[in-house]
Amino acid sequence: MKNLSRLLLAMLLVLGFSSTYAQDENNPWAISFGVNAVDLYPTNGPSPYQGEYFDEFFNATDHWNILPSLSTINVSKYLSDGFSIGVTGSINKIEKIGETVGVPSVEVSEMSYYGIDGVVKYSLAQLLNSKTFEPYAGVGGGYTWIDEIGAGTLNVSGGINFWFTDNIGLNIQSTYKHSFEDYLTKHFQHSAGLTVKFGGKDTDGDGVYDKNDACPEVPGLEAFNGCPDADGDGIEDSKDSCPNEAGLAELNGCPDTDGDGIADKDDKCPTVAGLKALAGCPDADADGVADVDDKCPSEAGPIANNGCPWPDADGDGVLDKDDKCPNEAGVVANNGCPEVVAPTAEVMATLNNYARTILFASAKSSFKQETFPVLQAITAILKEYPASTFTIEGHTDSDGAKASNQLLSERRANAVRDYLISNGVAADRLVATGFGEEYPIDTNATRAGKKNNRRVEVKLKK
Numbered sequence: 021m022k023n024l025s026r027l028l029l030a031m032l033l034v035l036g037f038s039s040t041y042a043q044d045e046n047n048p049w050a051i052s053f054g055v056n057a058v059d060l061y062p063t064n065g066p067s068p069y070q071g072e073y074f075d076e077f078f079n080a081t082d083h084w085n086i087l088p089s090l091s092t093i094n095v096s097k098y099l100s101d102g103f104s105i106g107v108t109g110s111i112n113k114i115e116k117i118g119e120t121v122g123v124p125s126v127e128v129s130e131m132s133y134y135g136i137d138g139v140v141k142y143s144l145a146q147l148l149n150s151k152t153f154e155p156y157a158g159v160g161g162g163y164t165w166i167d168e169i170g171a172g173t174l175n176v177s178g179g180i181n182f183w184f185t186d187n188i189g190l191n192i193q194s195t196y197k198h199s200f201e202d203y204l205t206k207h208f209q210h211s212a213g214l215t216v217k218f219g220g221k222d223t224d225g226d227g228v229y230d231k232n233d234a235c236p237e238v239p240g241l242e243a244f245n246g247c248p249d250a251d252g253d254g255i256e257d258s259k260d261s262c263p264n265e266a267g268l269a270e271l272n273g274c275p276d277t278d279g280d281g282i283a284d285k286d287d288k289c290p291t292v293a294g295l296k297a298l299a300g301c302p303d304a305d306a307d308g309v310a311d312v313d314d315k316c317p318s319e320a321g322p323i324a325n326n327g328c329p330w331p332d333a334d335g336d337g338v339l340d341k342d343d344k345c346p347n348e349a350g351v352v353a354n355n356g357c358p359e360v361v362a363p364t365a366e367v368m369a370t371l372n373n374y375a376r377t378i379l380f381a382s383a384k385s386s387f388k389q390e391t392f393p394v395l396q397a398i399t400a401i402l403k404e405y406p407a408s409t410f411t412i413e414g415h416t417d418s419d420g421a422k423a424s425n426q427l428l429s430e431r432r433a434n435a436v437r438d439y440l441i442s443n444g445v446a447a448d449r450l451v452a453t454g455f456g457e458e459y460p461i462d463t464n465a466t467r468a469g470k471k472n473n474r475r476v477e478v479k480l481k482k
Contacts, residue, residue, distance in 0.1 A: 044098055046229035047217035052094040052191055054213015056110045057084040058133055060117045063196070063206040077208075084210070085133070087112045092211045102143040110135045110209065114166060135209065137162030137175055137195070154181040154189075164197060164204060171204035173197040181215065191215045261285070288312070354407070363405050368480055374398050375476045378436065383420075385431035387439075395436070398478070399443045406446070409481040412437045414454040415461075417470035422457060430454030436476055451481065 061083040062075040076083060096106025112133035139160030145151070158177040163170060179193030194210045220229040226239040226246055233246030235258075240248040244256040253266040253273055260273030262285060267274040274283035280293040280300055287300030289312065294301040301310035307320035307327055314327030321328040330339040336349040336356055343356030350357040363371070374397050379388040387395070402410065414433030416425040433452040441447045463469035 045100070046231055047187060047220040048098040049219035050094075050096045050098075050106075050215055050217045052092070052096075052213045052215040053090055054092045054191065054211055055086060055088070055090070056092040056112055056209055056211040057086045058112050058114060059083045059085070059208040059210065060114070060205050063208060083116070085112055085114050085116060092213060094213075094215075102146055103140065104143070105138065105140045108135070108137045108139070108162075108211075110137075110211070131167045132165070134165040135162060135197075137164075137173070137197075139175060139177060139195075141177070152183045154183065155179070156181070158195075162197070164199070166204065169203055171199050171201035173199050173204075187217045189215045189217075357407060361405065362408050362482070363401070363480060367401065367405075368478070371398060371401055371478045374401075375436075375478050376472075378476045380432055380435075380474075383428065385428065385435040387435070395439050396443070398436075399440055399445060402440060402445050402449070406449075409449045409451070411479040411481055412440075412450060412452045413477045413479060414452070415459060415473060415475050415477070416457050417460070417473040418457045418464040419470065426454060426456035428454075429456045432476065 057080065059077075061079075062073060062077050080086075091112055092108060092110040094106055094108040096104055098104045110133075114131040114133050137160060139158040141156045141158035143154055143156045145154040145156075148155070156179055158175075158179075160175045160177070161173060162175055163172050175195050175197050177193055177195035179191060181189045181191050183189035190212070191214075192210075192212050194208060196208055197206065199206050220231075222229050222233070223236050224233070224239045224246070226233070226241070228240065228242050228246035230236040233240070234244070235247040238248055240246040240256070247256045247258060249256050249260070250263050251260070251266040251273070253260070253268075255267070255269060255273035257263040260267070261271075262274035262283070265273075265275050265284075267283070268276060271281075271283045274285055276282065276287070277284050277290050278287070278293040278300070280287070280295075282294070282296055282300040284290040287294070288310075289299075289301035292302055294310070295303060298310040301312055303309065303314070304311055304317050305314070305320040305327070307314070307322070309321070309323055309327035311317040314321075316326075316328035319329060322330070330341050332339050332343070333346050334343065334349040334356070336343070336351070338350065338352055338356030340346045343350070344354075345357035348358060351359045353359070374394050377391070377394050379391045380386060381388060402408075412433045414429035414431070414436075416429050418425070430452070431454070433454050437450045437452040440450060457464075457473070460469075460473040461475070462472035464473060
């Protein structure tokens, strides 16, 4: 009972140590339960009942002392980088030592066996890249009692864990215990048992431990380090531009209903395939105006005219927007107006023959009655050349003040212009200018010369 109390005390101390069974940073703690076998024979001891190292190592029938009940318990904690430490407590009964050549097997009276051992182990699972098969090696020390004899031991161990799940596995281990005292036999101790890992935290219950869970409070997928993929499109929500709609990887998880390569969220026409340049809308006539905005979707036209071609009402090849004469066929060179036919020199001579006969009241700009037929004749000629423009010039003789003559010439030129406009000649075709007495065509020394200088002339501008 004394030694059993020691063992129970050692089990309580175990909770403060770390271990070597295949736990990791996610499940740092492990506890193992099992049976152990003590083999006093193949340990190269001085007794004639002990063989060479590993001699008849697997001769369980003759050499192994097995207590057919729960006889080993281990508590351990993972450190890092494959290392863990732990404490093992074990009990057993020694009933046989074994036999060697010429020496029969020795039956001994039942002796109690108690052991408390600490060990540091290194897992080879990472080197093998295996999650289910985990060999390991360990070194440590402990204290062993056989009956009332106890001594410290140096221990070297090796074993294998076979993991059935992330938390449950089978452990098989062999440990060589080298006594520091001659009165305690060197020996092997083998054990086998069930190991349970625990201590890992999984707040969201998604099977990914918080330590490795990038989204520890939201259930997710192992493939995404515990983060969710709400729409199940294979793109985790944090990288999914449309986390609630299944979509395409190339569109950052957003759908493309019409398959035009533009995500629905950016597509102004999501159900009809279109062009990226037009925000996903089609352009049937390829005029650069989306059909939804095109007033003439089947006929190419400029953007400035809402996708419709510019009209050409008179069919002269000059679009109405550029046609100065949109209702009259013309030529491009004249901005859509009929080709300009300017009056000939003979026509201009006729106009001026008429113009010089225009008579005004003395020192006034009002016409004498006999002048009206002349004005009508001039009007008729100007109307024959609608594309031509003219200058109406007024001149006087030198009688009177120069300033008065200048003003009189301007008033008479404008009087002629006003008459022509009032009788149907376009105002923009006529310019009135007065020159006073500056440009005489005859002498002002005679009455006849002065009469010739008092005149109106018509000049062709273009």
